[in-house]
Amino acid sequence: MGDRIFIGGADTEGTGQPNGAQTLLLNRANRHGIVAGATGTGKTVTLQILAEGFSAAGVPVFCADVKGDLSGICVSGSPEHKLHPKLISRAEKIGFEDYGYGATPTVFWDVFGDKGHPVRTTISEMGPLLLSRLMDLSETQEGVLTVAFEYADDEGMLLLDLKDLRKLLNHMGDKEVRDTISREYGNVATASLGAIQRRLLVLEREGAETFFGEPALKLQDFMRTTRDGRGIVNVLDSTTLINSPRLYSTFLLWLLSELFEELPEVGDPDKPKMVFFFDEAHLLFNDAPRALLEKIEQVVRLIRSKGVGVFFVTQNPRDLPESVLAQLGNRIQHALRAYTPAERKGVRAAAQSFRENPNFDSEEVITDLGVGEALVSTLDEKGAPGIVQRTLIRPPSSRLGPATEAEREAEMQNSPVLGLYDEAIDRESAYEILLKREEEAAEAAERLAKEEERAEKELKRKKTKTTRRRRSTRMTSTERAINTATRTIARDVTKYVLRGIFGGRSR
Numbered sequence: 460m461g462d463r464i465f466i467g468g469a470d471t472e473g474t475g476q477p478n479g480a481q482t483l484l485l486n487r488a489n490r491h492g493i494v495a496g497a498t499g500t501g502k503t504v505t506l507q508i509l510a511e512g513f514s515a516a517g518v519p520v521f522c523a524d525v526k527g528d529l530s531g532i533c534v535s536g537s538p539e540h541k542l543h544p545k546l547i548s549r550a551e552k553i554g555f556e557d558y559g560y561g562a563t564p565t566v567f568w569d570v571f572g573d574k575g576h577p578v579r580t581t582i583s584e585m586g587p588l589l590l591s592r593l594m595d596l597s598e599t600q601e602g603v604l605t606v607a608f609e610y611a612d613d614e615g616m617l618l619l620d621l622k623d624l625r626k627l628l629n630h631m632g633d634k635e636v637r638d639t640i641s642r643e644y645g646n647v648a649t650a651s652l653g654a655i656q657r658r659l660l661v662l663e664r665e666g667a668e669t670f671f672g673e674p675a676l677k678l679q680d681f682m683r684t685t686r687d688g689r690g691i692v693n694v695l696d697s698t699t700l701i702n703s704p705r706l707y708s709t710f711l712l713w714l715l716s717e718l719f720e721e722l723p724e725v726g727d728p729d730k731p732k733m734v735f736f737f738d739e740a741h742l743l744f745n746d747a748p749r750a751l752l753e754k755i756e757q758v759v760r761l762i763r764s765k766g767v768g769v770f771f772v773t774q775n776p777r778d779l780p781e782s783v784l785a786q787l788g789n790r791i792q793h794a795l796r797a798y799t800p801a802e803r804k805g806v807r808a809a810a811q812s813f814r815e816n817p818n819f820d821s822e823e824v825i826t827d828l829g830v831g832e833a834l835v836s837t838l839d840e841k842g843a844p845g846i847v848q849r850t851l852i853r854p855p856s857s858r859l860g861p862a863t864e865a866e867r868e869a870e871m872q873n874s875p876v877l878g879l880y881d882e883a884i885d886r887e888s889a890y891e892i893l894l895k896r897e898e899e900a901a902e903a904a905e906r907l908a909k910e911e912e913r914a915e916k917e918l919k920r921k922k923t924k925t926t927r928r929r930r931s932t933r934m935t936s937t938e939r940a941i942n943t944a945t946r947t948i949a950r951d952v953t954k955y956v957l958r959g960i961f962g963g964r965s966r
């Protein structure tokens with residue numbers, strides 16, 4: 460069994476028939492998978508036993524805990540637990556003789572830093588495409604945001620947190636700056652800038668402020684194994700995050716794309732480098748713009764050769780676009796309802812996605828499956844889908860149900876990442892740089908104003924002597940200063956700030 464994870468088997472108790480154990484081959488886990496089923500049919504428990512299996516095989520796992528009921532994975536099941544008799548009886552039904560209780564090494568994360576270690580990224584790392592999705596920007600606005608990123612890059616300004624982005628957008632709103640940027644990078648309309656700033660406010664209100672900044676997550680901290688060779692299960696507490704579905708799905712997508720971009724090619728490894736469970740996966744695709752869909756498809760297709768398996772968890776397979784669905788080799792389908800014509804269509808589609816079993820009609824069985832029971836088909840040694848089997852999913856070894864606050868807290872205190880992310884740091888980036896420039900510009904302005912005042916006085920004094928001198932050729936000291944500044948620090952943003960402030964003053 461070292462090369463596979465046990466998923467479950469047929470209920471053959473008392474029939475003398477073999478159970479037909481269903482397993483997931485570790486070297487096929489990077490061919491991705493899907494866990495689908497209506498509410499309460501057993502998806503989360505299936506996710507739990509898969510995560511346990513990967514961890515035991517030394518594969519680190521990431522999963523989001525949307526309802527908080529996955530947190531029990533960090534503690535052992537127990538004979539005292541009320542579900543004990545049910546779990547034991549299920550193990551017996553499927554002939555699972557080695558069944559026993561045990562905890563899984565878990566690291567809790569929480570973008571809000573509340574029920575887990577904070578997980579952060581920087582604005583730059585998130586990039587304009589995902590940020591646009593996060594803020595629900597139009598194509599034009601996305602173009603402007605992309606320009607903002609390029610501009611900040613060229614100016615050597617880091618974009619770490621939301622206040623960096625806000626400051627940068629303010630700065631770009633200045634007429635002089637905007638004109639120059641429009642000339643050099645592409646048109647930047649005031650209306651677009653305003654719209655982005657308003658969306659930014661919405662994002663802040665959703666609490667996104669906490670997850671942009673540093674220390675940003677290092678992927679190696681997600682890919683840890685314990686000393687005894689078990690993979691860490693990273694549980695992202697999403698009980699709050701899920702209230703902002705766009706934030707939730709974009710954040711998970713960002714994680715995926717990070718894995719994709721940072722991990723080296725490994726082809727088809729004996730076991731995955733990491734397995735990623737994407738719960739409530741339909742949120743990812745809900746009214747996603749074309750460009751994003753293409754990116755998702757691409758990431759899913761290519762991340763395979765980086766040794767990452769992605770398992771989508773969703774109510775109905777039809778929640779996922781066909782192009783993504785076609786790439787999911789390992790399938791666990793829990794019960795679906797079939798009351799409406801649309802639902803019946805969904806059931807048929809789900810049934811037809813399986814390699815047929817001559818012994819039963821998948822379409823009928825899908826609506827008849829009990830809780831914690833599923834139609835299962837995994838990829839075989841050759842990478843071909845196995846014949847679909849009606850399967851009772853094995854009971855978990857860790858606790859079925861949530862961990863208590865105390866248990867979670869204890870797990871966090873023992874965490875291998877304790878202290879690495881818990882305090883936010885705020886180093887110099889666009890906000891600080893622009894603020895400093897503004898202050899310098901204001902000081903310079905003040906200096907110039909004083910100089911000018913002095914010059915005026917001087918002039919008055921002279922005027923009384925030579926009253927006939929023509930005024931029009933005279934350059935004010937402010938103009939002189941601007942000219943000098945423009946010449947000497949050409950292409951330095953300071954000049955725009957300087958001019959901007961003067962422009963503002965003269966208006």
Ligand SMILES: Nc1ncnc2c1ncn2[C@@H]1O[C@H](COP(=O)(O)OP(=O)(O)OP(=O)(O)O)[C@@H](O)[C@H]1O
Pocket residue numbers: 496497498499500501502503504505526528546549830831832851852853854855859
């Ligand atoms: N493999 C299993 N072994 C034992 N009991 C199970 C199993 N799967 C599901 N159950 C029982 O069914 C209940 C509901 O399962 P689960 O929470 O996994 O459903 P779900 O599909 O995730 O639901 P939701 O869509 O509401 O999140 C569990 O709390 C548990 O009591």
Ligand SMILES: [Mg+2]
Pocket residue numbers: 502503504526
């Ligand atoms: Mg669930």
